[in-house]
Amino acid sequence: DAKTTQPPSMDCAEGRAANLPCNHSTISGNEYVYWYRQIHSQGPQYIIHGLKNNETNEMASLIITEDRKSSTLILPHATLRDTAVYYCIVRVVNSGYALNFGKGTSLLVTP
Amino acid sequence: DAMVIQNPRYQVTQFGKPVTLSCSQTLNHNVMYWYQQKSSQAPKLLFHYYDKDFNNEADTPDNFQSRRPNTSFCFLDIRSPGLGDAAMYLCATSRVAQETQYFGPGTRLLVL
Numbered sequence: 001d002a003k004t005t006q007p008p009s010m011d012c013a014e015g016r017a018a019n020l021p022c023n024h025s026t027i028s029g030n031e032y033v034y035w036y037r038q039i040h041s042q043g044p045q046y047i048i049h050g051l052k053n054n055e056t057n058e059m060a061s062l063i064i065t066e067d068r069k070s071s072t073l074i075l076p077h078a079t080l081r082d083t084a085v086y087y088c089i090v091r092v093v094n095s096g097y098a099l100n101f102g103k104g105t106s107l108l109v110t111p
Numbered sequence: 112d113a114m115v116i117q118n119p120r121y122q123v124t125q126f127g128k129p130v131t132l133s134c135s136q137t138l139n140h141n142v143m144y145w146y147q148q149k150s151s152q153a154p155k156l157l158f159h160y161y162d163k164d165f166n167n168e169a170d171t172p173d174n175f176q177s178r179r180p181n182t183s184f185c186f187l188d189i190r191s192p193g194l195g196d197a198a199m200y201l202c203a204t205s206r207v208a209q210e211t212q213y214f215g216p217g218t219r220l221l222v223l
Contacts, residue, residue, distance in 0.1 A: 034211075041199075041217075041219070042216055042217065043115075043117075043201050043202075043203075043214035043215050043216050043217045044154065044201070044203075044214045045214065046211050046212070046213060046214075049211065087153070091209070092209075097142070097144065097156065097159050097166065097208060097209070098155075098156035098168065099154070099156070099212060100153075101153035101154055102153060103153065104153070
């Protein structure tokens with residue numbers, strides 16, 4: 001699976017959009033971009049994934065650049081409960097079973 | 112409403128005393144996973160079951176075993192816990208291989 005690079009930490013004011021970047025410059029054509037988050041002392045929570053088109057669900061939007069070398073997870077109206085570590089994972093569909101979480105971005109949403 | 116359930120949420124055991132953690136799922140998924148997450152680290156896959164087929168990660172210590180008696184349940188057995196096995200243990204499921212994994216809340220294991 002391709003390596004990802006995320007900033008170690010970010011802050012966001014409550015009610016504002018949180019934009020979390022991820023670089024995956026070595027991504028290959030059959031690799032998906034997955035986002036999970038982990039709130040303190042809880043299990044990881046699936047957020048969204050995509051291959052090349054932008055995706056949106058009830059939790060977030062995923063914007064993937066045209067060259068697929070980077071992506072951005074957008075939480076449109078961040079709340080205090082969105083404070084968590086956010087993991088960007090690049091994954092080949094037919095690769096091994098493990099999710100390689102990396103270090104993630106620690107997002108702090110402030111009042 | 113809970114889809115992946117782990118019991119207990121907190122488990123205390125003594126050094127060397129066998130301990131079993133349990134996981135159940137209501138999703139009817141084929142694959143069940145066990146991850147270990149030590150403090151301030153990312154989760155690390157220990158093993159998984161695809162239906163009844165058990166698959167161990169290469170670097171998972173022999174001290175860790177697993178059982179899956181049916182589709183819904185999976186157990187993690189630690190035969191002789193050491194202090195270094197204190198961690199959060201996460202169970203996850205996916206419908207089929209390489210699809211989205213859904214995690215339980217985790218069991219935090221403390222070894223005294």
